[in-house]
Amino acid sequence: MDTTDTTLLEFRGVNKAYPTRDGEVVAVEDLDLIVRDGEFLTIVGPSGCGKSTVLNMLAGLENPSSGSILLNGRSVSENRMKIGYVMQSDNLYPWRTLVQNVEFPLEIRGVPAKKRREIAIDYLRKVKLDGFEDKYPYELSGGMKQRGNIVRALSFSPDLLIMDEPFGPLDAQTRLLLQVQLLELWREEKKTVIFITHDLPEAIALGDRVMVMSARPGRAKSILDVKIPRPRDIAHIHEHENYRELLSVLGDQLAEEMQVASAIKMEA
Amino acid sequence: MKAKKSPMKSTAASVKPKRFRSKRDVLICQIALSVILIGAWQFASGTLIDPFWISRPSDIIVYIGNWIFAGDFVFHFGFTMAATFIGFITGAVSGFFLGLLLGRAEFWAKVLDPFLVAINGIPRVALAPLFVVWFGIGLLPKIVLVFTLVFFVIFYNTYSGVKSVDRNYIDLAWVMGADDSVLFRKVILPAAMPYIFLGIKLSIPYALIGAIIGEFVASSAGLGWKIQVETSLYNTTGTMGGLVILMVIVMLMNWALERLEQKILSWRPQQRSAGADIA
Numbered sequence: 001m002d003t004t005d006t007t008l009l010e011f012r013g014v015n016k017a018y019p020t021r022d023g024e025v026v027a028v029e030d031l032d033l034i035v036r037d038g039e040f041l042t043i044v045g046p047s048g049c050g051k052s053t054v055l056n057m058l059a060g061l062e063n064p065s066s067g068s069i070l071l072n073g074r075s076v077s078e079n080r081m082k083i084g085y086v087m088q089s090d091n092l093y094p095w096r097t098l099v100q101n102v103e104f105p106l107e108i109r110g111v112p113a114k115k116r117r118e119i120a121i122d123y124l125r126k127v128k129l130d131g132f133e134d135k136y137p138y139e140l141s142g143g144m145k146q147r148g149n150i151v152r153a154l155s156f157s158p159d160l161l162i163m164d165e166p167f168g169p170l171d172a173q174t175r176l177l178l179q180v181q182l183l184e185l186w187r188e189e190k191k192t193v194i195f196i197t198h199d200l201p202e203a204i205a206l207g208d209r210v211m212v213m214s215a216r217p218g219r220a221k222s223i224l225d226v227k228i229p230r231p232r233d234i235a236h237i238h239e240h241e242n243y244r245e246l247l248s249v250l251g252d253q254l255a256e257e258m259q260v261a262s263a264i265k266m267e268a
Numbered sequence: 269m270k271a272k273k274s275p276m277k278s279t280a281a282s283v284k285p286k287r288f289r290s291k292r293d294v295l296i297c298q299i300a301l302s303v304i305l306i307g308a309w310q311f312a313s314g315t316l317i318d319p320f321w322i323s324r325p326s327d328i329i330v331y332i333g334n335w336i337f338a339g340d341f342v343f344h345f346g347f348t349m350a351a352t353f354i355g356f357i358t359g360a361v362s363g364f365f366l367g368l369l370l371g372r373a374e375f376w377a378k379v380l381d382p383f384l385v386a387i388n389g390i391p392r393v394a395l396a397p398l399f400v401v402w403f404g405i406g407l408l409p410k411i412v413l414v415f416t417l418v419f420f421v422i423f424y425n426t427y428s429g430v431k432s433v434d435r436n437y438i439d440l441a442w443v444m445g446a447d448d449s450v451l452f453r454k455v456i457l458p459a460a461m462p463y464i465f466l467g468i469k470l471s472i473p474y475a476l477i478g479a480i481i482g483e484f485v486a487s488s489a490g491l492g493w494k495i496q497v498e499t500s501l502y503n504t505t506g507t508m509g510g511l512v513i514l515m516v517i518v519m520l521m522n523w524a525l526e527r528l529e530q531k532i533l534s535w536r537p538q539q540r541s542a543g544a545d546i547a
Contacts, residue, residue: 059439059443060442060443061439061442061443080442080443080445081444081445083443084444085440085443085444087436087440089436091434091436091437091440093437093455093458093459094535094536095458095459095461095535096458096535097535104441104444104454105444105445107454108441108444108445108446108450108454109445136534136535137535138535138536138537153444156444156445
C-alpha cells in the first residue's frame with residue numbers, strides 16, 4: 001500500500017539532545033513515526049521522557065539535533081502557521097476576553113474583524129461557551145479556559161492540532177466532559193490530532209493509535225491500534241474488550257518504563 | 269426555610285458575619301476623620317500653640333482663596349505644572365522605550381546595567397544645583413530634574429514588565445503565526461502593562477517633587493519658589509497654604525490615574541493597589 005497520500009506528518013530519525021553541565025542529555029532518540037491525515041494519535045510515557053520535546057519540535061519552538069520532521073512533505077519551519085498548540089497550563093491571554101482570545105490567530109492572519117468574530121463565536125458555541133464570550137479569563141473556570149484554549153488553537157483551521165496533557169489539571173468530571181467535546185470537535189473538523197497524556201485510559205479512549213514512549217532517552221517503544229469503533233461513548237468505554245486488553249498490555253509497558261524512569265531519577 | 273440553630277452550627281453562628289461596608293461608609297469615615305483632625309488643629313492653634321508656628325486652617329483657607337482669586341497663583345501653578353508634565357512626559361516616554369528595548373536585548377541590558385545603577389544612585393537634590401549652573405534658573409533645569417526622576421522609575425518598571433512576560437504567551441503567539449511586531453504590540457506590551465502602569469503611578473508624585481526641589485534650589489517662579497519665599501518671611505500660613513495646594517494636586521493626579529487604571533487594566537481581577545500611593 002502506498003501511504004504517501006494519506007501521510008500528514010513524518011518523523012525521520014529524529015534526535016534531540018540538550019547540553020547540560022553533566023554532559024549531554026538525550027531527550028529524544030531515533031524517533032520514526034508516521035501520522036496519517038485525520039488520525040487521532042495519543043502518546044503516553046513516563047514523565048521526563050521527552051514527550052513535550054516532541055511537541056515543541058513539531059511546533060517549531062525547538063529544532064531537532066538531527067533527523068527531520070515533515071508536515072505535508074515539508075519541514076516544520078515552513079509550516080509554522082499550520083499547527084494549533086494547546087499546552088497543559090492555561091495560556092489564554094488574560095488581557096483579552098474569551099472571544100478576543102479565540103480571534104487572536106485570525107487577527108494575526110488579517111481576517112476582517114466581523115468575519116473573525118463570527119468564526120470565534122461559532123467555535124465557542126461548539127464547546128458550549130456561548131454566553132461567556134465577553135468574560136476575561138480570570139472570570140472563567142479551569143475547564144472553560146481549557147476549552148477556550150482548544151478552540152483558539154482550532155479557529156484558524158490548522159492542519160494539525162497538538163495537545164500537551166491539556167486535561168491534566170482538571171477534575172474527573174470536567175475531564176470527561178472535555179474529552180467528549182474534544183471527540184465531537186474532532187469528528188466535525190476532521191483534524192489530525194496528536195495528544196499527549198500521562199493517563200492511559202484517556203489515551204485509549206481518545207486515540208486511534210496509542211504510542212508508548214520509553215523513559216529517557218525517549219523513543220517510540222510501541223504503537224498499538226485502538227479497535228474500539230467510533231463514535232465512542234467514553235463514559236462506558238471500559239466495557240469494551242479491546243479497551244481492557246490495551247489497558248493491560250500498555251499498562252505493563254508503561255510500568256516498565258516508569259521503573260526505568262525512577263531509576264534514572266535515583267541516579268541523578 | 270428557617271435555619272434552626274443546631275449545636276453544630278452554634279460555633280459558626282457565634283462568629284459574627286462581617287458587616288458589609290459600602291464605599292459610602294468609607295467616605296463618611298474619611299470626612300469625619302478630616303473634620304476631627306482639622307478641627308483639632310483649629311482648636312489647638314491659639315490655645316495650646318502659638319499660631320505663629322502652625323498657623324490655623326481658617327487662615328490657610330483665606331490665604332489660598334486670596335492667592336487664587338486675587339493673586340499670582342495661576343502663574344506659579346502653571347510654571348510648576350509645566351515643569352512637572354514636560355519632565356514627566358519626556359522622562360516616561362524615553363524610560364518606556366529604553367525599558368522595552370533592553371527588555372528584549374539581554375546583552376545590552378547587561379552592558380548598561382552598572383551605568384544605569386550608578387546614575388540612578390545620584391541623589392537628585394545634589395544634582396539640582398549643577399543643573400542650575402548648566403541650564404540657568406528658568407524652566408529647563410526643573411524639567412531636566414523631573415526627567416531624571418521619572419525616567420528611571422518608568423524604565424525599571426517597563427524593563428521588569430517585559431522580562432516577566434510568561435514564556436508560554438510568547439511561544440504560543442509565535443506558533444499561532446505572530447511576527448515580531450505583533451508579538452510586541454499584542455503580547456509583550458499588554459502583558460507588561462500592569463508594571464508600566466505601576467511605574468506611572470509611582471513616578472507622578474516624583475515628578476512633582478522634582479519640580480519643587482528644582483524651584484527650591486534656584487528659581488523666580490513656581491509653587492516651590494513661592495513656598496520658600498513665604499517660609500523665609502516666617503509666614504507660616506503662606507507656607508502651609510502652598511503645601512496644602514501641593515497635597516491637593518497629588519490627590520487629584522492619583523484619582524485620575526486610578527480611573528485610568530481601572531479602564532486600561534479592567535482585565536485584572538479587582539484588587540487593592542498595594543503601596544503604590546505611598547511615594
